Amino acid sequence: MAVTIKDIAEKVGVSVTTISRVLNNRGYISDNLKKRVQDAMEEMNYQPNEIARSLSRKKSNIIGLIIPDVSHPFFAELTKNIEYYAYSHGYKILLCNSLLNKRKEKEYFDLLKASRVDGIILGSHTMGVEEYRSIKLPIVTIDRQITDSIPCISSDNYEGGKLATKVLIDKKCRKIAYISGNLQLNLLATKRHDAFLEQVKANGVEYVVKQTHVNGFNLEDYRKLVHALFKEHPDVDGVFASSDIIAMEVVRECHRLGKSIPDQVRVVGYDGIEQGYFQNCEITTIEQPIKDMGELAVQYLIQQIAGEAPPMETILPIKLLKRGTA
Incomplete structure (x- = not known):
C-alpha cells in the first residue's frame, strides 16, 4: 500500500x-x-505525488519537450543540453517523441497539459497554427517558426547553406548534389536548400537535389537515397548533406563504390554533432551551436513562465569545421 x-x-x-x-x-x-x-x-x-503538489503550489517545475526523433544524434544532443540547463534551474523534463506524427503530437500536448507542465519546448511541428495558439502555455520552438507570437530559436540556416556550398564550389567541384529530408516540411532548415540553389546557379555549377519522400529521420531511407544518387549520377564530385548523418551515409557509399574522399568526391555535412568522426574520416561540416540553442530555449521558457517577454526570433551564428572530407 x-x-x-x-x-x-x-x-x-x-x-x-x-x-x-x-x-x-x-x-x-x-x-x-x-x-x-x-x-x-x-x-x-x-x-x-508531483501532480498533486503542483496543484497546491500552482507550479510543477516540469517542462515538456516534444522532438521528432530522440534517436537522431542532433536531437539527442539538443535534448541532453536542454535537460542539463533545465535541471540547473530547478526544472525536470518530460520528453515526448513525436516521430512527426500529427496525431501523436496532439496526444502529447494533451498529456503535457494534463500533467500541468509549466511550459513546452517544441522541436516538432505538425499541427496547425491555431492549434498551437489554443494551448495557452508558454512555448519556445527550435528551428520551427510557427507564428510571430511564439519565440523561435534557430541557427543561421541560410548562411550555413551558403557557406557549405561555397566550400564545394571553391574546391572546383563540377557537379554538386544536395541531399536532405523532405523539403515540403515547414522547417527553417529548408533555407539551407535555398542558399544552395542560389550559389550553384550564380556560379553556373551543375547540380542535383535529392530528398526523402517521408516525414521522418529513417536511416534506411537515407541509405537508399544516397545509393540512388550515385547510381543515377555517378559523375557527382561534391555533396552537401543537410545533416551529418546523411553525410556519413555518403562517405559509407563512396567507400563501397571505391570512390576516394576527398580526391574524387568532396562532402560537407551540417549540424556538427559529436558523431562527426566516422570510420577514421572526419566530416567537414557546418556546426550549429547546439549548447546555446538548448540553453536559450530553457531561458526563454523560464522568462515566459515569470511573465516576461523573450525575443520572438533568435538566429544564432554557425561555424565551418574544416575536416577531412572537403
Whole structure:
C-alpha cells in the first residue's frame, strides 16, 4: 500500500498540514523538523505525488519537450543540453517523441497539459497554427517558426547553406548534389536548400537535389537515397548533406563504390554533432551551436513562465569545421 503524507505525519508526530508545508517549502520550518520529515520519508519509502503538489503550489517545475526523433544524434544532443540547463534551474523534463506524427503530437500536448507542465519546448511541428495558439502555455520552438507570437530559436540556416556550398564550389567541384529530408516540411532548415540553389546557379555549377519522400529521420531511407544518387549520377564530385548523418551515409557509399574522399568526391555535412568522426574520416561540416540553442530555449521558457517577454526570433551564428572530407 502506498505511503501517504498522513502516514508520515503520524510517524513524525505532527499534523498533515505541517508535512505539506515541509514538502512545499512554505513558511518557517526548523532544520530539525525538516530532517525528521526527510528521515521518515526515506525510512517509509515515501514518493511524493508531483501532480498533486503542483496543484497546491500552482507550479510543477516540469517542462515538456516534444522532438521528432530522440534517436537522431542532433536531437539527442539538443535534448541532453536542454535537460542539463533545465535541471540547473530547478526544472525536470518530460520528453515526448513525436516521430512527426500529427496525431501523436496532439496526444502529447494533451498529456503535457494534463500533467500541468509549466511550459513546452517544441522541436516538432505538425499541427496547425491555431492549434498551437489554443494551448495557452508558454512555448519556445527550435528551428520551427510557427507564428510571430511564439519565440523561435534557430541557427543561421541560410548562411550555413551558403557557406557549405561555397566550400564545394571553391574546391572546383563540377557537379554538386544536395541531399536532405523532405523539403515540403515547414522547417527553417529548408533555407539551407535555398542558399544552395542560389550559389550553384550564380556560379553556373551543375547540380542535383535529392530528398526523402517521408516525414521522418529513417536511416534506411537515407541509405537508399544516397545509393540512388550515385547510381543515377555517378559523375557527382561534391555533396552537401543537410545533416551529418546523411553525410556519413555518403562517405559509407563512396567507400563501397571505391570512390576516394576527398580526391574524387568532396562532402560537407551540417549540424556538427559529436558523431562527426566516422570510420577514421572526419566530416567537414557546418556546426550549429547546439549548447546555446538548448540553453536559450530553457531561458526563454523560464522568462515566459515569470511573465516576461523573450525575443520572438533568435538566429544564432554557425561555424565551418574544416575536416577531412572537403
